[in-house]
Amino acid sequence: MTKRMKTNYPNIYKYETKKGTRYQVRRAYVINGVPGEFDKSGFKTMTAARAKLREIEEFIENEEFGMISNPNITLDEYYQKYKEKRIFRKEWTADSLSSIDSHYRNHLSNRFGQTPLKKIDRHSYELCLNEMLHVEGLAEESVKTYHHLMCAILNDAVRCGVLERNRLSYVKIRKEGAKPKTKNIDLANYNLFMDKAKEILTKQNYAMLYLTTFGLRRGEIMGLTQKNVVFRPDGTFIRVLLTRTLKRPDGKGTKTPSSERMIALTEEAAALLE
Known part of the structure; x- marks a missing residue:
């Protein structure tokens, strides 16, 4: 030696x-x-x-x-430790925790939960990803989300000295025949959609839909209160200060400090909020 x-x-x-x-x-x-x-x-x-x-x-x-x-710590056991650290450091919101827990429980734990970290091999893992893509028919972006979560867990294990390296790094995820989603919409289709929505929705629901066209997130729209709507001689504005979600029905701050902002509304939007 x-x-x-x-x-x-x-x-x-x-x-x-x-x-x-x-x-x-x-x-x-x-x-x-x-x-x-x-x-x-x-x-x-x-x-x-x-x-x-x-x-x-x-x-x-x-x-x-x-x-x-514990050299034989399983993925489930390590995930609990990993999750506890993120919660303690306030790195995950209640909504993030709910979403991540769901991803882990439904797509990772059921396959690798009882497997020791050191025994999770690249070949078996890639077969599972292919099964998600081509047998279960999951979207490519969804599978990438689950893969990123798995890698985050294993990378943490490497940093903590539990693993020597992450064997699942740089796995390619591609669904053959999948075409990128077109997220653009032409003006004619936009007007057609909004006209139909105005026809069938209540005024309140249409107002919530219409506000998304100003770049507001769903939680920000749900967090609007009367005092956040400012009527001034030069126009109507919204102060975005609060968000509400299923996990935070009483409200919380915006996603990031920079998300606090003032948004100028059109006359139609102002009329919907009066």
Whole structure:
């Protein structure tokens, strides 16, 4: 075995290889009274080794090191840890959590949930993606969404030292014969649609539909209140300050701070809101 030499940094060692100096991180820990050790070699720079050591120290301090000490942790088990971190850091809203949970439960957990992370292989995974595309008939964009979620989970596992690498990176997802959706609509069809909507919808529902033409999101329209509509001599305006969704019926702020804005309305839109 190549001789390891101490460095100026505790828990970091160096050794020589044919390709130059490499670094090793070794850190002892105790979980529920049971001692263990994190040991990883192959770092090309001291900076990389120190970064990994800091990461490990954080896991120990936050009592998250159990994930690393369990080499057979399954996808379901790791997803729960991954989800808890995102919720604790407030990176996911209630609506995001609901959507992501649904994607995971219906398309990833049912296939790989009980499989240890280290045993999820690229070949089996690609077969499952092909099944989604060509047997289940799912849209290409939907399958890409599920794939991005899977990669986010595995990339987190790599950062946490649970996996050496993400074997599912750079998987190509393409549905043969699928044509890109045309999202453009000509003026004649737009007018035809709006005229028909005005004919069959209630005034309130038509007003909600009409407001989407000003770039408002659904949640922003549902979050409008009387005080957000400003009637001025130079026109009618909407202050976009609040959104409402199924998971946040009492309302919350806009999606991003920059989404707070004033929108000038046409005379027709103003009349609908009076």
